[in-house]
Amino acid sequence: xxxxxxxxxxxxxxxxxxxxxxxxxxxxxxxxxxxxxxxxxxxxxxxxxxxxxxxxxxxxxxxxxxxxxxxxxxxxxxxxxxxxxxxxxxxxxxxxxxxxxxxxxxxxxxxxxxxxxxxxxxxxxxxxxxxxxxxxxxxxxxxxxxxxxxxxxxxxxxxxxxxxxxxxxxxxxxxxxxxxxxxxxxxxxxxxxxxxxxxxxxxxxxxxxxxxxxxxxxxxx
Amino acid sequence: xxxxxxxxxxxxxxxxxxxxxxxxxxxxxxxxxxxxxxxxxxxxxxxxxxxxxxxxxxxxxxxxxxxxxxxxxxxxxxxxxxxxxxxxxxxxxxxxxxxxxxxxxxxxxxxxxxxxxxxxxxxxxxxxxxxxxxxxxxxxxxxxxxxxxxxxxxxxxxxxxxxxxxxxxxxxxxxxxxxxxxxxxxxxxxxxxxxxxxxxxxxxxxxxxxxxxxxxxxxxx
Numbered sequence: 001x002x003x004x005x006x007x008x009x010x011x012x013x014x015x016x017x018x019x020x021x022x023x024x025x026x027x028x029x030x031x032x033x034x035x036x037x038x039x040x041x042x043x044x045x046x047x048x049x050x051x052x053x054x055x056x057x058x059x060x061x062x063x064x065x066x067x068x069x070x071x072x073x074x075x076x077x078x079x080x081x082x083x084x085x086x087x088x089x090x091x092x093x094x095x096x097x098x099x100x101x102x103x104x105x106x107x108x109x110x111x112x113x114x115x116x117x118x119x120x121x122x123x124x125x126x127x128x129x130x131x132x133x134x135x136x137x138x139x140x141x142x143x144x145x146x147x148x149x150x151x152x153x154x155x156x157x158x159x160x161x162x163x164x165x166x167x168x169x170x171x172x173x174x175x176x177x178x179x180x181x182x183x184x185x186x187x188x189x190x191x192x193x194x195x196x197x198x199x200x201x202x203x204x205x206x207x208x209x210x211x212x213x214x215x216x217x218x219x220x221x
Numbered sequence: 222x223x224x225x226x227x228x229x230x231x232x233x234x235x236x237x238x239x240x241x242x243x244x245x246x247x248x249x250x251x252x253x254x255x256x257x258x259x260x261x262x263x264x265x266x267x268x269x270x271x272x273x274x275x276x277x278x279x280x281x282x283x284x285x286x287x288x289x290x291x292x293x294x295x296x297x298x299x300x301x302x303x304x305x306x307x308x309x310x311x312x313x314x315x316x317x318x319x320x321x322x323x324x325x326x327x328x329x330x331x332x333x334x335x336x337x338x339x340x341x342x343x344x345x346x347x348x349x350x351x352x353x354x355x356x357x358x359x360x361x362x363x364x365x366x367x368x369x370x371x372x373x374x375x376x377x378x379x380x381x382x383x384x385x386x387x388x389x390x391x392x393x394x395x396x397x398x399x400x401x402x403x404x405x406x407x408x409x410x411x412x413x414x415x416x417x418x419x420x421x422x423x424x425x426x427x428x429x430x431x432x433x434x435x436x437x438x439x440x441x442x
Contacts, residue, residue, distance in 0.1 A: 011424050015417035019399070042401075078420045079427035093321060097314030098415070103399065109419050148422060171429075172422040174415075178240070178324065180263075186433075188425040190418040194319070194395075196236035197411040198330050199299045201369060201393040203232050204409040206300035208392075212407075 006054045013051055014074055016041070021071040033064035083108045085145055089161060090152035091116040091124075091131045094176060098150055099126040109148070113140050138168050147171040155179035227275045234272055235295055237262070242292040254285035304329045306366055310382060311373035312337040312345075312352045315397060319371055320347040330369070334361050359389050368392040376400040 020041055024032060034052075038045035052058050055077060058070050075081065086104070088095045091114050098104075099111050114131045116122065121131045132140065140146070149165050151158055151173055158177030165173060172188040175181055181189055241262055245253060255273075259266035273279050276298060279291050296302065307325070309316045312335050319325075320332055335352045337343065342352045353361065361367070370386050372379055372394055379398030386394060393409040396402055402410055 008421075011421055012417075014424065015414070015420040018420065019417075077424065079423040080420065082427075084419075084423060084426075093314050093318030097318055100314055101415070103416055104419060107416055107420065109416075109423075147426060148419070171426045174418055174422060180237075186429050188422050188429070190422050192413060192415065192418060193236070194322070194413065195324055195328055195330075196233075196240075197395055197413060198305075198325060198369070199236040199239065199301065199328065200229075200232055201395060201409050201411050202300040202305060202330075203235065203298065205305075205368060205392045206303075208407055208409070 010051050010054055014078055017048075017051070018071065018074045018078060018080075021067055021074065024067045025071050029067050031064040032067055036064070080108050083110055084148050086111045086148045086150060087113040087115060087137070087141065087146050088150045088152060089115045089134070089137070089165075091118070091121050091126070092152060095150070095152040096126055098152065099129060112144050112146065113137075115140075138164070141165075141168040141170060148174065150174045150176070151181075152176045231272050231275055235299055238269075238272070239292065239295045239299060239301075242288055242295065245288045246292055250288050252285040253288055257285070301329050304331055305369050307332045307369045307371060308334040308336060308358070308362065308367050309371045309373060310336045310355070310358070310386075312339070312342050312347070313373060316371070316373040317347055319373065320350060333365050333367065334358075336361075359385070362386075362389040362391060369395065371395045371397070372402075373397045 020037070032040075034045040034048045038048055041048075049057070055073070058065055058073060086109050088099055088111060091099075095114060095116075099114055104111065111127075111129060114126060114129055115134050115137050116131055117134050119133075122133050124131050141149075147170065149170050149172075151161060153161060155177040158175065158179050159181060162173060162175070162181040162183055166183055166187055170187065172190075173181060173183065175189055175191045176194075178193055178195060180191070183189055241258070253261075255266040255269045258269055262269075270278070276294070279286055279294060307330050309320055309332060312320075316335060316337075320335055325332065332348075332350060335347060335350055336355050336358050337352055338355050340354075343354050345352050362370075368391065370391050370393075372382060374382060376398040379396065379400050380402060383394060383396070383402040383404055387404055387408055391408065394402060394404065394411075396410055396412045397415075399414055399416060401412070404410055
């Protein structure tokens with residue numbers, strides 16, 4: 001692969017391409033032009049070409065892209081050829097929802113352990129995976145080659161838990177706690193801050209209403 | 222407020238400022254310079270000043286920002302002065318997790334209804350909120366001035382459900398279904414695609430390992 005640094009904005013768009021290509025593949029579509037893909041995904045064809053050029057362009061301009069080839073290549077770039085072992089920390093409703101979400105496995109993300117501090121949860125199973133006491137976490141991560149931890153615990157404990165995970169050699173954290181984690185370079189973090197998403201919606205609702213009001217006032221004048 | 226269009230990237234950063242300012246307020250910090258805020262939030266001071274300049278800058282350069290004023294102003298910009306009424310559609314684990322998440326209320330997002338198609342769930346309550354049959358959705362939205370819907374149903378039903386919500390006059394959708402929704406202008410959507418976040422982590426894990434390997438090879442030569 002090329003050596004130049006690819007922006008996180010481009011990386012962030014790859015899973016969406018991958019999803020659409022997977023759906024096209026299921027529909028037995030063999031080739032697609034950037035124009036057709038653009039209409040389907042509601043982004044400009046030039047954006048698509050620019051994004052793909054970061055990875056050498058995937059060829060075949062004019063004839064369109066080979067859907068299966070493109071799907072495979074983007075999958076490889078996303079590192080989906082290799083299986084990932086996940087643990088979920090926090091077996092509350094959110095942790096349980098994620099443990100039950102089969103789609104992760106389809107993409108090669110295998111939930112192999114669930115951990116909690118609550119004694120009454122220990123030993124229960126979710127899809128055959130036992131909930132274990134948090135004391136076993138460190139040994140479990142090392143023994144099972146776990147590379148990703150999903151943090152679904154309250155924010156109070158999350159920062160210390162992240163530090164512990166880093167000491168255990170975890171490579172990435174999907175963080176649902178509403179706090180920023182402090183991890184060294186080389187440990188990847190994706191935050192899912194649901195309140196932040198709601199606030200963004202709130203902003204956009206009000207902005208839209210303001211714009212409509214303003215347009216109406218101008219119409220009246 | 223100013224008339225120019227503010228980028229969604231800037232808007233997306235406002236909730237994080239709001240969170241940090243809230244924490245500073247709780248710690249009784251009265252003033253903070255962009256330099257101090259920059260160190261705390263690990264973004265550049267120039268980024269902070271640029272972001273704030275979109276809203277007139279919030280004044281007091283040199284003396285630093287008044288924490289409480291800045292918190293209130295950003296809250297106002299985010300539209301948090303007004304209460305929002307939410308419904309959750311899908312009372313599975315994820316819907317239940319969200320219904321139980323008290324933090325939404327603190328920010329003025331009130332869960333007032335939960336809906337599902339599964340008969341065995343109807344009538345159960347989550348934090349005092351009854352799970353209702355989906356047939357009552359339309360009337361409920363109109364009667365309770367609901368402006369935001371949280372979609373936690375499988376992707377098969379999500380597109381049609383979004384269309385129904387639009388017909389009921391919903392203003393915004395927080396979408397957890399792994400599919401893009403088709404809504405008219407003026408209806409706001411935020412997607413939370415958890416598989417996409419995992420794929421991004423996967424990419425960054427592999428990229429980092431490649432870089433380390435490459436650095437090692439160069440070191441050996």
